[in-house]
Amino acid sequence: MSSHCVPSAANTTSVPAMLRVDSQEPLITRAARFLGEHFREPVTIQDLADHLSYSASHLTRTFTRVVGASPMRYLAARRFQEAKYLLAAERLDVLQACHEVGYSSVGTFSRRFVADVGLAPGEFRRAADRVCETELVAVSLWIPQTVARVRVRLDIPPEMRRGLGEAPYQWIGTFATPVPCGPPVTGTLRRGIAEVELPVHPAGPWLLATLTPSSADVGELLWPGTPFVARHPVPVTGAEKTIMLPLRAARSWEYPLLVALPALHPRI
Numbered sequence: 688m689s690s691h692c693v694p695s696a697a698n699t700t701s702v703p704a705m706l707r708v709d710s711q712e713p714l715i716t717r718a719a720r721f722l723g724e725h726f727r728e729p730v731t732i733q734d735l736a737d738h739l740s741y742s743a744s745h746l747t748r749t750f751t752r753v754v755g756a757s758p759m760r761y762l763a764a765r766r767f768q769e770a771k772y773l774l775a776a777e778r779l780d781v782l783q784a785c786h787e788v789g790y791s792s793v794g795t796f797s798r799r800f801v802a803d804v805g806l807a808p809g810e811f812r813r814a815a816d817r818v819c820e821t822e823l824v825a826v827s828l829w830i831p832q833t834v835a836r837v838r839v840r841l842d843i844p845p846e847m848r849r850g851l852g853e854a855p856y857q858w859i860g861t862f863a864t865p866v867p868c869g870p871p872v873t874g875t876l877r878r879g880i881a882e883v884e885l886p887v888h889p890a891g892p893w894l895l896a897t898l899t900p901s902s903a904d905v906g907e908l909l910w911p912g913t914p915f916v917a918r919h920p921v922p923v924t925g926a927e928k929t930i931m932l933p934l935r936a937a938r939s940w941e942y943p944l945l946v947a948l949p950a951l952h953p954r955i
Contacts, residue, residue, distance in 0.1 A: 830873055
């Protein structure tokens with residue numbers, strides 16, 4: 688995984704604040720909206736700070752504490768989320784998609800796309816075609832010789848459960864960072880809602896779940912706009928027996944679900 692995805696010490700010690708948004712949500716919402724509206728432009732942290740009338744250092748600390756990634760890391764994520772759509776739905780080639788989302792170097796774009804999404808841009812487009820044509824099978828990403836285990840189940844509101852259909856796509860897994868940046872460390876992808884048991888490994892302490900309706904098309908599977916997500920607010924240590932994750936719709940400012948989990952399924 689590239690270094691730009693690695694959490695800082697602040698991420699690992701103060702992450703409970705990620706879900707305690709409270710008074711900071713208006714600021715974070717405004718920042719995310721600006722970045723979402725200007726991701727095709729060469730935006731800097733100073734541009735964002737000037738727009739919001741905050742110091743760059745204060746804005747970076749606050750944004751990182753709440754979102755789990757820095758503003759510039761979030762900007763890159765928004766670019767890659769759009770690039771996934773352009774590659775798979777609009778059928779742009781890699782060079783066109785690169786320039787459309789604000790990158791001037793195809794090499795830089797491709798390297799960072801691989802690090803965050805898990806596939807090279809061209810490979811992602813082929814994988815999207817495969818997802819359209821093939822029924823996804825249940826897969827698990829497991830780490831041999833991992834002793835600690837944790838059982839994970841989802842707490843799903845009744846009104847949300849009704850809209851998921853009979854056999855939604857369920858992913859529950861762990862990542863190296865508080866946000867789903869890069870391929871998962873462990874996890875399971877399956878049809879239907881079920882409690883799962885996961886290995887706990889120091890390389891992937893951050894627990895994330897997502898559910899996609901059984902009627903989902905390829906766009907909802909690979910570049911979801913407002914996915915149903917559940918995140919554990921602190922690193923998993925292995926001391927937990929069972930973790931209940933409340934499922935909810937992702938907030939407008941949350942870090943996009945970049946990693947193409949269904950497209951990775953032959954690999955994981």
